[in-house]
Amino acid sequence: MTDLPPARQILRAGNGRAATETVALDYEARFLRRKRLRLPSGDSFLVDLAETVSLDHGDALLLDDGRVIAVEAAPEPVLVITGDLPRLAWHIGNRHTPCQIAPDRLVIRADHVLEAMLRHLGADLAPTHLPFTPEGGAYGHGRTMGHDHGHAHAHSHAHSHAHSHADAHSHADAHAASSSPRE
Numbered sequence: 001m002t003d004l005p006p007a008r009q010i011l012r013a014g015n016g017r018a019a020t021e022t023v024a025l026d027y028e029a030r031f032l033r034r035k036r037l038r039l040p041s042g043d044s045f046l047v048d049l050a051e052t053v054s055l056d057h058g059d060a061l062l063l064d065d066g067r068v069i070a071v072e073a074a075p076e077p078v079l080v081i082t083g084d085l086p087r088l089a090w091h092i093g094n095r096h097t098p099c100q101i102a103p104d105r106l107v108i109r110a111d112h113v114l115e116a117m118l119r120h121l122g123a124d125l126a127p128t129h130l131p132f133t134p135e136g137g138a139y140g141h142g143r144t145m146g147h148d149h150g151h152a153h154a155h156s157h158a159h160s161h162a163h164s165h166a167d168a169h170s171h172a173d174a175h176a177a178s179s180s181p182r183e
Contacts, residue, residue, distance in 0.1 A: 004045035007061035007069065010053060014060045019070035023061075026076040027098070027109060027132045030055040039069065057133050073131035077110035080126040081118060088123050098134035107132065 011017055021039045029035075033052040038044045047061060055061075057073035081088055082105050089106055092099050097114060100107035108114060109132055118125060 005064035006046045006048045009062040011060040020067040022070040024072045024074035075129040081106040083123040100134045
């Protein structure tokens with residue numbers, strides 16, 4: 001096995017560069033910062049990025065010697081969902097679950113708890129293996145990056161006067177208000 005030079009740069013959507021080789025990664029493996037990857041040729045290389053990133057199908061990694069390694073979404077266990085898609089999408093989104101959206105179906109990673117919930121809601125489910133390329137979310141490239149609504153929850157409680165936190169922002173209250181469908 002020949003070790004290739006490290007990859008320190010990402011080319012979003014390949015940036016028009018022709019790939020030397022391709023590496024297939026599932027959804028979790030496409031979220032990385034520093035990791036050794038093996039190519040189909042048997043060669044390996046080290047991804048060595050400045051920060052953790054989410055790679056999308058079609059992105060590429062630029063090796064220090066100029067070679068380009070295309071990133072493909074690898075097939076993985078998923079659930080293909082059909083039925084009342086707007087309603088089902090709302091329930092999936094309410095659980096902050098990555099979801100691939102198409103006009104005629106939704107796709108999520110296989111999960112027995114979500115599968116039971118969706119069946120209870122009347123969804124038609126087809127377990128299969130497909131490349132999983134979910135929506136990236138409104139606030140970040142590739143992933144929703146956890147559960148952050150773009151505001152800080154931390155604040156100092158070192159005050160010199162008495163007060164009540166009853167009027168303060170409550171994360172739980174914000175979810176309760178947003179978890180019921182609007183009429």
